[in-house]
Amino acid sequence: MPTSSRQQSRSPGERIDLDQAEAALVEQYARLVRLAYLVLPPSVGRHRRVLAAHGIVQRALPGTGSRLLRPAPRRVPSPRGARDRPGYAWVREQILREALAHERRPRWWPGRLPPPRVLRPGLPVVWGLRFFPRAGGTEELALDQALAKADGVTRAALALSTLEGLPEAGVREVLNRLGVTDTSTPVVLAGRLARDAEGDPAALVRSAEFDPSSVRTRPTDLLRRRHRVRLGTVLAAALVAAALLVTLFGSGAATLPSAGPAPVPRGTGALDPRGVVDERAVPWDDTSRVDFTAWPTRGERSGDEELLARALNAWAHAARAVAGGAASGEHDGVRVTRAPGTPVDAPPRSPKLLFAGDVDGSAVVLLHDGERAVRYTRPLRGAGDAALDLVRTDDADVTTAAALVLSRTRAGTRYLTAPWVDGSTTRDLLRPDTPAAALAVSRSGVTAPLPGAPAGGACTALPVLQLRSSARIVENHSFLLADLGDLTPxxxxxxxxxxxxxxxxxxxxxxxxxxxxxxxxxxxxxxxxxxxxxxxxxxxxxxxxxxxxxxxxxxxxxxxxxxxxxxxxxxxxxxxxxxxxxxxxxxxxxxxxxxxxxxxxxxxxxxxxxxxxxxxxxxxxxxxxxxxxxxxxxxxxxxxxxxxxxxxxxxxxxxxxxxxxxxxxxxxxxxxxxx
Known part of the structure; x- marks a missing residue:
């Protein structure tokens, strides 16, 4: 009688019908996919982990008509329920074995790909989309980071004890059947991970952060994809032309012109720099909504499509840099930082351009999509990464939409002020009896650098902005703004x-x-x-x-x-x-x-x-x-x-x-x- 090629032992034991194993897999599919996702190495990326987890579970069963044979396990107490169905433990072992195989790839094998034995044809295959589990809170993020530092067997031990609810003896038994000789070390390390978790580890592994069956979708790199399609079309046309030349003129060599450096990708729709909203004259004094939507477009580089394309491209890829709910990260040479609670997905429509110009040695672009303000900066000379900062601005008003940070240097913080700001001064918050001092502002609303608090932890001065709004909006009053490190004061x-x-x-x-x-x-x-x-x-x-x-x-x-x-x-x-x-x-x-x-x-x-x-x-x-x-x-x-x-x-x-x-x-x- 044929048996599965995956079984590790052929010693006599209880027989499990393929139909029973299939029923257990279908009934507990979501749990098994979550188990595979927890064990897979986080280094492959969340999108690949999602697809690999589903693929491992869907390929867990042998060919049709097989009868399964596995060693009879010791009777280890476990929670009663659907997981007691005959065949579930066998399927779980096959899934764990396949997930652990990702840790045992050869050193020469490409880091982002699973080992060759896992690269069998099969579903799921996804083109044009990337999948990410829904982000959890800080506790889930801390656990995910801890799992990334652990090896696969430790992750498996933690998953078996928390997700599956197995006692320590049951975990050791499963690891033994998987071929793990030293079961003490992973069990101890898994227990330490569980104790160090910020919350109930069993509840954390059942959260949306580790659920590859409930995912968010994002497109792949639209700008790069479009650029590659265009480049492929050009190359195909060049090859056809070269073939025609060879056909017409025999073996004479034909020299093709060099394509030169690739241009900055330009997108379509919301990511097209030509679609960015550029409003030079905004009636900010004749509107009932005095916030960032009433800002005009300013800056000498507002017509620079290449700079705008770079800013939009960085925004489109921001989600890759801060995946998993992180506050900051880096992707493709762009450092991305977001204020807590700020979404990082690409703008749903063409954003409004607030500013584009050169400030303190960097090209700066300020964009606004109705709910978020985004700043893109790129050094004009020398080495250095570009940066993208995002912050929520929904429900902003006369005061909270009165300024945005343009740059921070050793000289201080430079702001772009709202068009309704009639007076700009600065004062030291720690010296209440000292009058406010004048702050120079250019015609386009860019302030002189405002010195920051002294370095070294000593709180001896605290410069803040004191702005006065225009009487043209019946809001003629002064207010204070302080820089606390975000894009908005x-x-x-x-x-x-x-x-x-x-x-x-x-x-x-x-x-x-x-x-x-x-x-x-x-x-x-x-x-x-x-x-x-x-x-x-x-x-x-x-x-x-x-x-x-x-x-x-x-x-x-x-x-x-x-x-x-x-x-x-x-x-x-x-x-x-x-x-x-x-x-x-x-x-x-x-x-x-x-x-x-x-x-x-x-x-x-x-x-x-x-x-x-x-x-x-x-x-x-x-x-x-x-x-x-x-x-x-x-x-x-x-x-x-x-x-x-x-x-x-x-x-x-x-x-x-x-x-x-x-x-x-x-x-x-x-x-x-x-x-």
């Missing part, structure tokens, strides 16, 4: 202390005396928000407290950083009297991805420890305007009416606060302890 605002019996106050521009004094104490904390895709940061002074033992007056504040993608992080602080206007605040708590201190979280309670000038320790608490009483529990117990609480307590006393709200109900303390 961050809008700084301030919400003052609540008035007596007054309703909640709204954020306002941080240009008044009280706002500048508050931000002088908080400015150095902005560095911790760098590169997070922050859109705006508001500091809300929610309570004022007279400190015990004539310690002076303190202000409790909640500083909220809102991102372009939606979630916001908060930092709670206590500003006690200090000899310097820029003395750092005492951070008393933090919270991430929270609605606190926003329009959807208008109440807050906080607490901390404080040492009086006499050296005595106190536990302090405070609540926002709707808090009528604060209750302390723990090392200190008691209730105090009003929005503040103070009581003598040891330095290490553990106390939690709860606030009673005027409208009924209670509010728990957001966080406790110094950050």
């Amino acid at each position: 961050v809008h700084l605002t301030y919400t003052p202390l609540p008035g007596s019996g007054a309703p909640a106050r709204q954020p306002r521009e941080a240009t008044g005396p009280a706002a500048l004094l508050a931000w002088a104490r908080l400015g150095c904390r902005l560095d911790g928000m760098r590169g997070l895709g922050v859109r705006s940061v508001n500091t809300w002074d929610f309570a004022r407290q007279d400190l015990p033992e004539e310690g002076g007056r303190a202000v409790w504040a909640c500083t909220r950083a809102d991102t372009w993608r939606g979630p916001g992080d908060v930092l709670l602080s206590l500003r006690t009297p200090a000899p310097s206007p820029a003395a750092p605040v005492d951070v008393v708590g933090r919270a991430r991805a929270t609605a606190a201190c926003s329009r959807f979280g208008q109440h807050v309670v906080a607490g901390t420890h404080w040492r009086s000038p006499a050296g005595h320790w106190y536990v302090l608490g405070a609540g926002s305007r709707a808090v009528t009483a604060l209750r302390a529990r723990g090392a200190v117990s008691g209730v105090q009416r009003g929005t503040t609480f103070a009581h003598r307590a040891p330095e290490d006393a553990r106390v939690r606060f709860t606030g009673s709200l005027a409208g009924g109900g209670a509010l728990r303390e957001l966080s406790y302890g110094k950050g």
Whole structure:
């Protein structure tokens, strides 16, 4: 009776019908493909892993009519269910064996291809599309990076223990049947990977990040494909012409002209540089939407199709550089960086050209597709990679669409300002009493370099932009913008202390005396928000407290950083009297991805420890305007009416606060302890 050519042993054992194995494969197809995907080496790329995983599973069965014979396995307990179907374990072994074969290719074999024994004809075959599993979160990305550093047998051990739910003995048994002599090392390494995972490893391997059956599709390199088609057509025509010449003139040699260097690929549709929206005169002062869509096209190279083609080509390939949800990467000589939560796919339609010109030794292109701003830079001379930066700009307004970063050099940051900016100045956020200084701006809206914060970690100066919008859009006011490393500067605002019996106050521009004094104490904390895709940061002074033992007056504040993608992080602080206007605040708590201190979280309670000038320790608490009483529990117990609480307590006393709200109900303390 014929048996499978893949079986490793011909020792007597239980017989499994081909129909049973096929039924197990069909019923558990998605699980088996995920298993193969987890074991395949990540170095082949996600697209090839997807196709290889499906191909391995689809070729797991032998030819039609075969009867399978495998050694009878030891009865290792495993989760009950469909996987107990006869034939499932045999199919799983064949899939694991084929997936592990990718690790054992000869050294001379091309790195991107599987070993020869796997390159059998068969499906699936895909032309013109690339497949990628849906991106997961940071936990999934961290696990994927850890798997990339492990060998195939370790990945198989992890998959068997987490995805298949096998105990350690079951994992060793399967690895033994696969021909692995030393099963202890991969089992130990797999256990270490599982323990180091940021979350439940079983849930992580079942997430969309490792699901090759639920994929996103992207086209292959459209520009290069089109260029190759054209080049192929030209070469074919040249060959035909050469053949005709040989036919007509005998064996006389015909010399063909050199084609020269290949031109920059030019695409079609949204990727065609000739289709880029070029608007020189935009009625920005006669529109109800004052954002990046109201920017005109500027720059002396706005008609340079070759430069625009390079920028669009880099945008089209950005997804390859930051595959897997990474924040940055490199592809084909272009370094790609995106703000968190920013899609990197090619524009769905022809983007709008905001700027194209030479700035600080680089060619710079700024594009906008309605939801994202993109900057492409390329050195004019010398070696150096091109760069592409992407950031979300949906729901931008007069302030958050007032400037974009053109370049960052040692001299400082240079911006392109919006057409509605009538005045441009700069001020040091750490010196609230120093007036703003003029900032030179060209006729096209390009600013002089604005020096950055001093290097070396010392927070001794913090230059920010202070812009004034035009009265032509009935928005004649000044506002502050700070550079936190993204393409768009961050809008700084301030919400003052609540008035007596007054309703909640709204954020306002941080240009008044009280706002500048508050931000002088908080400015150095902005560095911790760098590169997070922050859109705006508001500091809300929610309570004022007279400190015990004539310690002076303190202000409790909640500083909220809102991102372009939606979630916001908060930092709670206590500003006690200090000899310097820029003395750092005492951070008393933090919270991430929270609605606190926003329009959807208008109440807050906080607490901390404080040492009086006499050296005595106190536990302090405070609540926002709707808090009528604060209750302390723990090392200190008691209730105090009003929005503040103070009581003598040891330095290490553990106390939690709860606030009673005027409208009924209670509010728990957001966080406790110094950050």
